[in-house]
Amino acid sequence: MPRSLVASCMGDAKTAPKPVRTDTKPPTASPDPVPAVVDWVLGAITAVVGFALTAVGAGMYTRVDRTIITEFITAESTEVNGLTPAEAVTAGVPFVDWFSVGVALTGLGLVAAAAVFVRGRRRTRRRVASEGGTTATFWASAVYGAAVTALVSFVHGSGIVGGALAAYLHEGESGLRVGATTGLVGWALTVPLLVFLAVGLLAGAGAVDRFTGGVVLVGITLVGELAALALNVGFGALGGYLPDRFV
The missing domain is CATH 1.10.287 (Helix Hairpins)
Known part of the structure; x- marks a missing residue:
């Protein structure tokens, strides 16, 4: 066999590409953040x-x-x-x-x-x-966000932090929605206390024949709680918007 043909075969053997494995899986995001x-x-x-x-x-x-x-x-x-x-x-x-x-x-x-x-x-x-x-389901992310909001509640606008965390954890839906839900979760846990506080005010006012004054106090309390709810939901929604916008 001519030397040139042998050299050609050897060169082809050296430069033959290695087979590519096709059984490897592409990297995926962590399902458990x-x-x-x-x-x-x-x-x-x-x-x-x-x-x-x-x-x-x-x-x-x-x-x-x-x-x-x-x-x-x-x-x-x-x-x-x-x-x-x-x-x-x-x-x-x-x-x-x-x-x-x-x-x-x-x-x-x-x-x-x-x-x-x-x-x-x-x-x-x-x-x-x-x-x-x-x-990182919708409600789990909202609960995590509410927990963080409570943890940093000493900071003004802490709901923004909780809403941002919830939106960051939960992908695939509007960050505004899960962020707002974060503010709702924390408020909902205080509803029993709010209801019995209102009943107690009415009962105390009725005991001294000041029922009308009790109704006024209950109204003021409810307005304050609804304002707090709106503030918490608003801050949470704002926090939920930030990951959608900047992350």
Whole structure:
């Protein structure tokens, strides 16, 4: 065989491209952006706060009576606009009873919410592990955002931070929607307390024949709470808009 032909064959063998593997999978985004331990920590903290509120509410209901209210008003020279000390005591008894029930029920609601959250997250993680997808569901992202909002609540506009986190975690839908829901989640947990606060104000006002004044106080309280809700939802929506716009 001529040397030129041998050299040609050897050169072709050296320069032959290596076969490309086609069984490799393209990189994908992490389906679990938040570790499972975060769910347990968040649930545990919420449950502890809930149990503490329940204990406080139960203690108020069983221990704070007319005598203690009278001592408080007389010792601290507490003044209630438009009410004499005797009327303030009479109005304070039913108010404290209803308000303490609201505190206790709010605590129990937090404990129940923590249990439901942890259980739901475990089911979601098992489903994602077997079927695929992401654990950053809409409501989970909103809860994470609400938790962060509560964590940095000492900062003005903390809802922006929580809304931004929720929108960053949850991809595929409007960040405005999940961010606004973040503000709604935190407010919704206080609804039982708000309801029993309103009932307590009405009951206390009715005990001293000042029902109209009680209605006015309830109206002012409701307006304030609705304003707080609108502010929280607005800040959350603004935070949810930021990842859509800049990330």
